[in-house]
Amino acid sequence: MTLLRLVPLVLMAALACGLLWKTLPARTSPVAGPDPIAELIAAEIGGMTQWLLIRGADRDAPILLWLHGGPGAAQMPAHGLTAALERDFVVVHWDQRGAGKSNPPSFDPATMTLERFLMDAREVTAILRERVGRQPLFVFGHSWGTMLGARLMARWPGEYAGYIGVSQQVDTLRGAALTRDWLQEVAPSDLARLDPQAFRDHDLYVRLMQEVEAQGGGMDVSLVSMMPRALAAPEYRLPDYWRWLDGANRGSGPMWDEYLVRDLIAEVPVMPVPMLLISGAQDWNTPVELVREWFAAVEAPQGKRMEVFDQSGHAPFLTETARFVDTVRGFAAEIEEIPE
Numbered sequence: 001m002t003l004l005r006l007v008p009l010v011l012m013a014a015l016a017c018g019l020l021w022k023t024l025p026a027r028t029s030p031v032a033g034p035d036p037i038a039e040l041i042a043a044e045i046g047g048m049t050q051w052l053l054i055r056g057a058d059r060d061a062p063i064l065l066w067l068h069g070g071p072g073a074a075q076m077p078a079h080g081l082t083a084a085l086e087r088d089f090v091v092v093h094w095d096q097r098g099a100g101k102s103n104p105p106s107f108d109p110a111t112m113t114l115e116r117f118l119m120d121a122r123e124v125t126a127i128l129r130e131r132v133g134r135q136p137l138f139v140f141g142h143s144w145g146t147m148l149g150a151r152l153m154a155r156w157p158g159e160y161a162g163y164i165g166v167s168q169q170v171d172t173l174r175g176a177a178l179t180r181d182w183l184q185e186v187a188p189s190d191l192a193r194l195d196p197q198a199f200r201d202h203d204l205y206v207r208l209m210q211e212v213e214a215q216g217g218g219m220d221v222s223l224v225s226m227m228p229r230a231l232a233a234p235e236y237r238l239p240d241y242w243r244w245l246d247g248a249n250r251g252s253g254p255m256w257d258e259y260l261v262r263d264l265i266a267e268v269p270v271m272p273v274p275m276l277l278i279s280g281a282q283d284w285n286t287p288v289e290l291v292r293e294w295f296a297a298v299e300a301p302q303g304k305r306m307e308v309f310d311q312s313g314h315a316p317f318l319t320e321t322a323r324f325v326d327t328v329r330g331f332a333a334e335i336e337e338i339p340e
Contacts, residue, residue, distance in 0.1 A: 033057025046120040051101040056090030063137040064089035067145030072247030074100030077230040103243040109254035136161035157272035178287040217284030220313035275304040280312030
């Protein structure tokens with residue numbers, strides 16, 4: 001048999017092995033370090049089973065609770081992209097209700113309310129205190145996760161050491177207006193000429209964000225380019241990927257009415273914990289101009305800082321990863337050095 005004829009057989013065998021591996025029980029790989037922790041756990045949170053991934057080189061290091069975006073776009077299968085954080089933190093990836101491993105076939109999207117997510121986050125905090133320890137706990141939010149995270153800080157500041165907001169969500173319709181103005185300049189179309197109030201319609205808003213992505217104002221990293229790392233994640237099995245896609249496609253739809261009335265400038269005028277905001281200069285999903293407006297307005301007696309990553313869009317941790325890790329590490333180190 002010629003080498004050329006062997007190639008399809010080898011590829012088929014590799015695919016079969018990959019599919020077989022993905023049917024084995026989920027796990028997480030070990031972490032190297034002085035006192036490592038590497039756990040994938042299912043917990044009862046808010047009346048349903050939700051999943052947590054806890055990883056760090058030193059279980060006594062500060063905890064970094066990652067609130068993913070979407071809602072529904074769980075970060076867990078791509079956690080390896082920011083694994084460098086595990087050297088300095090116990091990093092916790094939580095598949096929120098309706099996302100990834102926490103999106104069972106029986107899931108009821110009607111339970112997706114901001115208040116329910118806040119209560120879930122409080123339960124996650126309690127689990128981490130019991131399972132990991134009482135060390136400083138930082139909350140990291142991305143996109144939708146910032147809508148949740150900023151309000152979590154404002155309501156229960158005593159539980160947390162600091163807040164890191166990446167691609168901070170401020171005001172959905174005002175953001176859509178800025179995005180539409182940008183599109184009018186870079187890609188004039190019927191969509192770009194709509195009155196901003198038209199984007200109260202969720203389908204139109206989704207179309208707007210799709211156009212933003214097409215014009216380079218979104219993630220800057222395609223889903224296809226992230227697939228190899230995500231497919232290699234031992235924490236996810238075959239059904240989990242369908243659950244991930246289902247949750248990501250559902251997105252903010254069940255919460256849309258709530259999205260439209262939320263205004264961070266009015267709701268969180270004071271940030272009671274130290275705060276770091278990171279935005280991508282090319283992000284037109286959560287426009288930097290609006291983030292700067294909230295940053296300028298919010299009172300932050302414990303200190304606030306904002307950094308704009310010039311080469312990034314909506315996900316600076318994927319496009320400028322080394323700078324992102326250094327920035328987060330430096331922020332936490334500064335807080336730990338402040339005497340109580």
